[in-house]
Amino acid sequence: MYLRCSVSLAALAVLFSVAAVDGAVSTAGLQSTQCVSSSNSSDIYATKSTVKYATGFTIAYHNTYKVVENKTTNSTYVLYQCGSAKPSSVKDVSAYIPVPVNSSAAWATSAAIFLEALGVQNTVKNLGTAPSLVSACLQELLQDVITPFNDGNSTDTDHQEQSNDVVFNMPGGEDTNTTNTVYSTEYLESSALGRSEWVKFFGAFFNAEERANKLFDAIDTNYQCFASKADKEYNDIRPVIAWTSYAGPTQYNNNTAYWQISFADYKYDIVRDAGARMLNTTGKQSTMFSTSQAFLRALKDVDIIIDESFVSYNYSALMKNYGIADVKQATNYSWVATGRVFRPDRVQSTSGGLGWFEAPVAFADALLQDLVGVAHPKFAKDGYKPIWFRNLAKSDPVTVVTASNCTDMYAQRQDPAGVCASIDFQSANPSDSDYSDVEQSRTQDLIYDVSKSEVVNDGSLSSSSSSNPISVGFFVYSALMVAIVIATL
Structure with missing residues (x-):
């Protein structure tokens, strides 16, 4: 189960503050x-x-x-x-x-x-x-x-x-x-x-x-600022990020589990703009592994995991699903040793809907800011707490949003990103524990050469398996929403 917590209006101000129009519908613009x-x-x-x-x-x-x-x-x-x-x-x-x-x-x-x-x-x-x-x-x-x-x-x-x-x-x-x-x-x-x-x-x-x-002009300007500062400060120390998931045996995959690495194009761009590198494979756009052993081999040199599974809600469950029985014995994986395992499920509705599928699509600058914070958590002088990503290894709590957090239901939704121009980016310190295993002076994406014997063959799953359980879980509320995630994997 998710760990839930109560939050105040003040704590959510950056996410859900809106321009005051005294409850009236504005016609400006x-x-x-x-x-x-x-x-x-x-x-x-x-x-x-x-x-x-x-x-x-x-x-x-x-x-x-x-x-x-x-x-x-x-x-x-x-x-x-x-x-x-x-x-x-x-x-x-x-x-x-x-x-x-x-x-x-x-x-x-x-x-x-x-x-x-x-x-x-x-x-x-x-x-x-x-x-x-x-x-x-x-x-x-x-x-x-x-x-x-x-x-x-x-x-x-x-x-x-x-x-x-x-x-x-x-x-x-x-x-x-x-x-x-x-x-x-x-x-x-x-x-x-x-x-x-x-x-x-x-x-x-x-x-x-x-x-x-x-x-959009404001989003674009803010995004370019974040990307420019990240490139300047972190060009020589770029951690490798992998977007991963586990799908347990279900009717959607012929009761055959698989492990997946995702390479949606927008993820490539935004990971690079955040001062990080992307794990890629020589396989298809989204590679599905047939065994956890093969999956873990691909993650050997990864520094940060962003898990998009439906079934892994806490750290111990995720480790088990990934095939790691004892975390203490898996410190040869950088993302395990440094505890940098994230999920984009920090912001939720009371019924478990994810804010990840809402504002990050509209506000690219806020999404980039979040990924900079995942890759370089001390980029801001006082530290940065991501809006949508929570660290499972550190047991970050979930923020539940309700109607009571709204201050003006007819005002324009404000961009939750900070103003990049006012943020004094902190340079990466190679001695920091977050960078303990990061290969320095590497700027290119990490390419893992997959073996055909390690991946799920096209015909080994039923046609319904294209409804990846990642998608089914996150969009269980409607079959309509499954199509979104399938398209972005």
Whole structure:
């Protein structure tokens, strides 16, 4: 079981503080909030968004409408100003959406956080995976304002979806056949900043380009500052990080356990930007090992483990699942000897939903700050406590977030990252215990050459095994959410 603890509002201030607007819904940063005449032909979008990092979407502006494309799903959405005529010149339109959107819905938790980051949660009528939402203010809205999708009744769900101007969903999600379904695939971006830039995608539906641009520019600037300082201070002492997991025997894998190392592209970039190195293998994007012995051989020179398993909630359980019966006899592994075993589950809802699948997607700078803190815990003069990562070896507690932690449910969600420019980065001290086994002057990723006999063959698991138990566990609340994690492994 998780170790839970009570927290005060003060302790959560950096995570869930919001700009005060006296409980009112602010219109600052929104443009073209009024409908126009059908004869209007002038350019009504003075503020436009341009895409810098994201590769999964584009936005093209015309006088009274915008064309938003999801490049991953080949979907085209025409957002036309309310009152204007639907443009007929755009081909293969997936959905026509009048803007600004007055009512919206979202199935995935990450999409919901983007709406909160834009401060347009006053438009949200329905949310999916409601029990897993960690956001304090969305939890409060779910008490009296927002209605969870009734995904147990398809008729009710269809009615709920059709009552909204737009429903943000993902490919393969539930009830995606409505005329107002819009696919968001931010989780497939190859960079952390690319994922965060999807705030511009969502902002286009609410004519909130000014808010989206301002927020992303601040995230980008802060991210580049963290990356630059980490590169300067830690170029010669970069610990190796491995993203790992264990999947016990279940119906999803033919009752055959396996151990996994993950190499999602965005993890590569952000680990390097944090002043660390990534463990890679000569196998596929995500390597599944058939035995714990083979798995542990791949981790021999790793300094830090970030475990994403569903089944290992505490240190002793994780060690057992990894095939280490006696921790005292496993000090030849740096990550064991130094006790640097983390899980991204520090922030949770009362039902066990993870904040890891919410704010880190929208706020790349905060995620980078956290990884700098994992790789170099003394980078800040007074030390750093990660927001989402907890150290299992040190029995870090879990922070449970409730609706009572919300101070203004209609304000924009603030970026939880610190202001990098005001942080005096501390240089790494090779004599520090955190770096006791780190190979110095190594800047390249660590490559482990896997043997075909050590890994799970493509055909050895059933087709359902693609629903990795990591995903099944973390997103047990909804089969919809499983797709997110599968895509990011």
